[in-house]
Amino acid sequence: MALAASLFLRQSQSLVMTPQLMQSIQLLQMTHVELNQFIEQEVEKNPLLEIASGEDGVRERGADDYSGGNGDPLHAENLGSDEGFQPDLYDSATQGSAGSAPEIFDGGLDNVFPDDAGPRNADAPELIGQWKSMPGGGEDGEGYDLDDFVASRKTLADVLNEQIPFVLPDAIDRLIAQHLVDQLDEAGYLQGGTTETALKLGKPVVEIERILARLQELDPPGVFARSLSECLAIQLRARDRLDPAMAMLVDNLELLARRDFSTLKKLCGVGEEDLLDMLAEIRKLDPKPGTRYETSPSEAVVPDILVRAAPDGTWHIELNADTLPRVLVNREYHAAVSRHTDRNSEDYTFLNECLQTANWLTRSLDQRARTIMKVAAEIVRQQDAFLMHGVDHLRPLNLKTVAEAIKMHESTVSRVTSNKYMLTPRGLFELKYFFTVSIGSAEGGDSHSAESVRHRIRAMITQELPDAVLSDDDIVDILRKGGVELARRTVAKYREAMNIPSSVQRRREKRALAKAAAS
Structure with a gap:
């Protein structure tokens, strides 16, 4: 059979990882600090993006914004209308005679507001190079800089x-x-x-x-x-x-x-x-x-999800507004510039690309917030007993269980739970804390969480007496009576991971302390 080259058409479907899709996946794994840094970089490159102020919540007309929680836009009234505005006494009094008013009323800015006054001459020009705090002593003649007086921590x-x-x-x-x-x-x-x-x-x-x-x-x-x-x-x-x-x-x-x-x-x-x-x-x-x-600054952990008890006995779950950036898309600016730009020019193409990027970013942030809420809600539903009664009731949980419950892939749940924290009535926990290995039951009942078993081992060792120090075999027997099937080597591994010495070392220390207390 002779080989020959041929040309034909074929139609097929395939999944393609576009750059924007890959970036959306990376957004899920980012912490709120990394997310804010990424958004600041995007705002610098995109003239249509703005970061909303968290103080007053007022935005410009025609801008679409992202609230971060439920995805609904934040509505704010337009403040500062000029209709019916009457000039105040200061404006009418200074019109036409602004130059002579300070002289008449002795109200020069250099007297009332020294920081707002004009440039002052240096008191001693020969010392300008030595004293930057002197008026006129800065390199640009604008006075002193407070950063020069901030005390740095000694190494x-x-x-x-x-x-x-x-x-x-x-x-x-x-x-x-x-x-x-x-x-x-x-x-x-x-x-x-x-x-x-x-x-x-x-x-x-x-x-x-x-x-x-x-x-x-x-x-x-x-x-x-x-x-x-x-x-x-x-x-x-x-x-x-x-x-x-x-x-x-x-x-x-x-x-x-x-x-x-x-x-x-x-x-x-x-x-x-x-x-x-x-x-x-x-x-x-x-x-x-x-x-x-040590000069490295300590960073406080800010929770991404807040969980508190509701009056009806359920749990109220919400995203922490402090960790959610609010990004605005200024469509008015886009429309105004587009009207005066040739559609075939590079500027018009650049403006449309900026608009597409801005729309993608707002949708990705909204989807990120919704995904975090879904995962957090399912974790709270699975670990309801832990929130009510403590670590002894922590259930074994894996990524597959949560992924099947919220109909998402395990990799998505893994990215969402990375470096995310939940503030609960029991304390602040990383989302990964709620995913623990399952340990079988000795009586064929419900399985136990590895974290709850470690808590039991730590509690038993804390309560032991100097004359009744528990060995690893004794701990295995007590756990088996409590319905936990665990091997001796696993107990030793958990004990060493918690920096707890062996039974021989604990017996020596406790007996010595007991004799010292008795004498």
């Missing part, structure tokens, strides 16, 4: 550099100290050994150790340490509490982590009561002294 390096000249008068020593400051991490620990520093700077190791010993005397105590033991020892030395017994305890922190009190008592040569006092002294120390100068 750990700033605090240390202020103290170094007092402990190291020699210039070369200060240069070596500056090199060591640059090697500190956020916690204040020295990264790298003194041998490497000595080879890099061409100095003896003894010289680096001498400078390092002086730097370890600086505030905050514990800084420039190379290990946790050294950090605690520096702080204890500053408090004059580093005796031989305490030094031995600090050198054997691995035994302290295992709660091996019997071995620690032999090594330190102290009794049980003295050992507990030493442990209490160590708990007062700061294992990361440099974190108090």
Whole structure:
């Protein structure tokens, strides 16, 4: 059979991921901070887009807006009409004689409103370059800038550099100290050994150790340490509490982590009561002294969904208006410009593309808000017992269950629940918190949530007595009697994830504390 080229037509249907569709999917996963940044960028590029002010809610006539909650447009009356407007006394009094009025009434702006007065000459021109707060002292002659007077938070390096000249008068020593400051991490620990520093700077190791010993005397105590033991020892030395017994305890922190009190008592040569006092002294120390100068700002979590109890016993669910941007499409501006623009010009094409992009953005934001509401409403319906009675009644839930209930794809539900938070009467939770693994029931009943099981394990360990510490096998038996079928290795995994020590370590600690309390 001979091969030959041929040409024919075929009609088929297929799904195509357009750029706008991909952007709409990304909008679902954005947090409200990322969404606001994206909208600000779109407003800069699109002259038809505007961000509505949240203070008065007034918008221009002819603009379509997005409310973000139910998708209905926000209606606002047009304020500031000129009909029936009468000029006030100030306007009639200043017409035709505005130049002489301040002189007559001694009401010049430089006297009444100093900030609104005209440019003033500098009081001392020779000091303009040194004092920006002086009138006329700015580069553009507009006076001072408040940002120049805002106190910036000091970093750990700033605090240390202020103290170094007092402990190291020699210039070369200060240069070596500056090199060591640059090697500190956020916690204040020295990264790298003194041998490497000595080879890099061409100095003896003894010289680096001498400078390092002086730097370890600086505030905050514990800084420039190379290990946790050294950090605690520096702080204890500053408090004059580093005796031989305490030094031995600090050198054997691995035994302290295992709660091996019997071995620690032999090594330190102290009794049980003295050992507990030493442990209490160590708990007062700061294992990361440099974190108090951390400059990264803390961001508050703002809930995206608000849930509160309704009078009829149901739950009232609403989107947080503070996290929903209100975007306006100025159609009046589009119509006015289109009337004076040639339809075949590039400007007209650009204007139509801006209008399409603006309409797409408002529809995508509305669809995003509706999708979040659907997912949140289904989560509240599924976790009604948790909202009423607490974490013990948290039901196992997965993305597929919610997706089938609201007739959406699992990937859509996953994007909606990412980095979204819900404020409930039980507290603030991420939406992912309500999706937990299902654990089978020992009696064939309803399955249990993994989070509720972890809560039970934590509660049992908290309530145990020194003479009746529960092992992992004991916890498995108690859970089985309560209707939860769980393996021993799973209990150990949950316990370690909650940073709870083993039964042997807990027994040692609780017995030691009980003896100290009895004596």
